[in-house]
Amino acid sequence: MPRTRCYRGGSLIDEDFAIDKVSEHLKDPSAVVWVDLCAEDLEDLQRVADELGLHRLAVEDAAQGRQRPKFDRYAGHDFLSAYSVQLDVDSGQLVTAEIHAFITPSALVTVRRDEAFAIDSMLTRWDDEVELTRFGVGALLHGLLDFVIDGHFEAVESLDDQIEQLEDLLFDDRPHDQSVQRRSFELRKSLVQLRRVVLPMREVVNTLMRRDIRLVTDELMPYYQDVYDHVLRATEWTESLRDLVNTILETNLTIQGNRLNIITKKVTSWAAIIAVPTAITGFYGQNLPYPGFAQQSGFVVSSILIVALSGALYIAFKRKDWL
Incomplete structure (x- = not known):
């Protein structure tokens, strides 16, 4: 079912109301509305698009999915695509969840591909920072981006821990050539996938912070700068880990050659x-x-x-x- 919220003056005044009441809430200039949809429910998405005047191309991108992380501008609204990530430690596989956001001056519409995106955790972050919601849609968007980027950072930290364990396995007294090669390939594949998700977010957040966009107010600018700093750190960390995995693969081959020479x-x-x-x-x-x-x-x-x-x-x- 679609999830909805309405804020007025930074306070939550209504929740889980019908989509038909979105226009009624938006009649109040001080109201900010959030609508969350799953892409499977295309009828609700089209109803919201008609009600808010969303561009057809942006609606198609949200419905089809598999978009790269990006920020596009249309007449009357903006469109954002991003991915939340989570590392499966056992398999080394990176699990991604796609989310899109339509940003208008008084409404934020999020469209998820499936239930993999932890929307409840994002709502908890909004509820923990109620003092920011009075700054409107920009505050809600900050909560969304902060949640997504923190997920990127946690995934990078998990990958770093797994690579450290791989280094210990590499220099163990007993040879683990097959395990090291298989685990290195798994982590390298996850790092490549993570890089595709993390790297474009630097441009996305940087564009959002531009003055001509007029989305981030002066009060919210420090919070967006903090998010941008996390994006840069996650990007640099991902690049360094990618090089480190390549080094581990080369070192493993060198150790195998040295071991063969000794034998x-x-x-x-x-x-x-x-x-x-x-x-x-x-x-x-x-x-x-x-x-x-x-x-x-x-x-x-x-x-x-x-x-x-x-x-x-x-x-x-x-x-x-x-x-």
Whole structure:
């Protein structure tokens, strides 16, 4: 069901009223109305669009979804697209929820693609900052953006924690090559997806803060600057984590190569040591007379040579850290 609210002078005066009463509330110049719709209910969306005079292209974008984060201006209203995100720690997958907002001088209409967007948490943020609602639609929009950007920041922090765990796994005494490669790919995929969501928000918030937009009042400007600072931090953090994941992948390949070199040295060293008794026993196994042939002294000499030469090779390889 559509959700609605009406504020007057910063106070909530009505809630969950019918969409048909939106125009009635907007007759009061001091009233600010919020309407929340799911994109599946296209009839309600069209009714609100007709009532508020929303542009056809913006309505199509909200109904179709899968838009990039953006801020578009139309005659009489603005259109905003954004995504909330949440990281599934177990799978490393980034879960996104699309939301659109139609911004008029006295109304804010949010359109969600599905129930994945935590609208109740956003309402809780509005209720916790009631002193801002007296500044109108700009205050409601700030609450929406602040909620979305904080979600981006939390997702980046979660990814940072997962990458730290990946680093510990990378330098563990026991090799975890397959786990490291699979987890690195999962986190890298989530970072690429997060970058597509976070990076455009820098331009969106920066545009909203422009003086010619006349959406952010002087009283709200510090709050939007705080949101913009969070956007910049989330963007820079995402870029650094992306580079870090690439470094982990390269480091893992380097460690695998070093481990292979060590194994090759050890196998070669043991093969050289084993070759000594093989050569000596092969020599003394000839069917030709030689010093010590068919005598006990021949066995003693061959055994001494095997032990001495093998021991000398073992000590030499050990000193060179080949064993």
